[in-house]
Amino acid sequence: MGRKLNIALLTCEYLPKMGGWSTYTFNLALALKRRGHNLMILAPRYPESRSSANVKELGGLNVIRVFKPPTMKLKRDLYYAFLSLPKVFNLPLSEVDLIHVTAEYVSGFIGSILSCKKPFIITSYGTYSMPKSLWEKVLLKWIFNRSFKIIAISEYTAREIVKRVCIDASKITIIPGGVDTSLFNVTINGNIVRGRLNIKDKPVLLSVGRLVPRKGFEFSLKAFKKVLEKFPSAVYIIIGDGPQREHLHNLARELGISHSVMFLGSIDRHLLPYYYAACDLFLLTPQRIGDHYEGLGLVYLEAAACGKPLVGTRTGGASEAIINGINGFIVEPKDIEGIAKAVINLLEDENLRRTMGERGYKRIKETLEWDRIAERVEKLYYEALER
Known part of the structure; x- marks a missing residue:
């Protein structure tokens, strides 16, 4: 481990x-x-949140909040970027060693502006990283090229x-997201959930995800x-909410x-481990729809x-989270018979x-705990500072 760093994390989505x-x-x-590093996080303050502009938040992290309106996606993002700039330029950049952007486009644009002063690294997730139009492609390529x-x-x-x-592929380093094994682990008692839901001795399948078409819930049902x-x-x-909620309820009835x-x-994230512990197997069958796909599937890792x-299904990065025949089964997207056969x-x-299981x-403990992921990210930080 090298010297302690002062790191600015920029994101356009954050807790709560x-x-x-x-x-x-x-x-x-x-x-x-x-x-041992010092973190400064620039993140949205949502209308429903009472977080102050700059407070020590969950985990003792220093978070600087910028108001982000809930509607009008393009105008919202531009508004967030506009309000962020004064906060960004007031950051003690002389004390910051480097900038890590953990969301593309708006935060990436801000990070790109600051890259003339500090090294800049960006994390790309998947479906929301891909440009939907020519101007988005031009913007994203400019942002990516500005990064280390x-x-x-x-x-x-x-x-x-x-x-x-x-x-260029040489500019990309593959580092998956990790799992907080202090929260998600094998010691949790699932009988609490089974008792509360009156499903004590029943076979239980569990899905966790936003209720949107690319998650493939209609095929799971x-x-x-x-x-x-x-x-x-x-x-x-099924845990999660989204625009397909009513449609999926109706489909189950049909x-x-x-x-x-x-x-x-x-549900509250800290309750999720009890539901994982309560199930016999985890099921999520995403599909690719146009530019929308599963970047990795953190819920598989949890x-x-x-x-x-x-x-799961062979689409996006989901097939990297599941090693077929080792920690689960991979089937083709939309293959209802194949999904049912794997579950049975x-x-x-x-x-x-x-x-x-x-x-x-074992795979999570050996390679995908957050402390191991952070060590790999930290190595990139030192490389950026040595360039």
């Missing part, structure tokens, strides 16, 4: 809003702090950046109908399986950290579930 960017930024910051390095969270995301944004033919007492728990499906909506076998195979074989947990 839940999402990939929020989770990544918060956990990376905590892990870097544990390694691009961290891609999966090999798939790295290939998409090279293909879609025309960036259709596959679950076939699972019920073999395991009529099985229960399918399929005649609503009595066995529990839509729990969004479930694996809780010792659960996984079932696991429900029929307790030893297989246990073995796959143990392998998944």
Whole structure:
């Protein structure tokens, strides 16, 4: 480990809003702090949040908040960028060693402006990283080229950046997101959730994700109908919210399986481990829709950290989170028969579930804990400062 660094993290999504960017930024910051570095986070203040403009927040992290309106996506982002600039230029840049942007476009634009003064690294996640128009491609290519390095969270995301944004592959380093194993681990008792939901002795499937088309919930529900033919007492728990909520509720009713499906909506992140612990297997079957795809699938890693076998689809970076036949099964997107068969195979074989769960947990502990991820990111920081 080298000298202690002063790091500015810039993001356009952060707690209390839940999402990939929020989770990544918060956990990376905590892990870097544990390694002795000083963090300064520039993040949105949401209308519903009472966070002050500059406070010590969860984990003792120093967060500078900038108001971000909830609607009008393009105008919202421009407004956020405009309000961020005075905060950015008031940062004690003389004390900052480097800048790490953990969300593209708006925060990346700000980081690019500051790159003339400090080294600049950017993390790219996946579906939201890819340009949808020519001007977005031009902007993103400019941002990426201004950075010292691009961290891609999966090999798939790295290939998409090279293909879609025309960036040289040598500029990209693949470092996945990590898992907080103090929160997600095999010691958690799932009987608490099973008792509360009155599903103590039933086979339980679990999905966690935003209710949007690319997550493929309609295929999971259709596959679950076939699972019920073999395991009529099985229960399918879906955690998350989104624009497809009503459609998926209606689909469950149309399929005649609503009595066995529990839509729990969004829940507090600190309660999630209990639901992972309560399930027999974790199921998420994303599909690629145009430019929208699964960059990696952090929820797969969280479930694996809780010792659960996984079932997913061969799309985006999801097939990197699941090693087929080792910690779970990978099937083709939209393959309802294949999804159902993978789930049934696991429900029929307790030893297989246990073995796959143990392998998944071991992989997380050996390579994907946040402290290990932070060590790899830290190495990039030192390389940037030595250039």
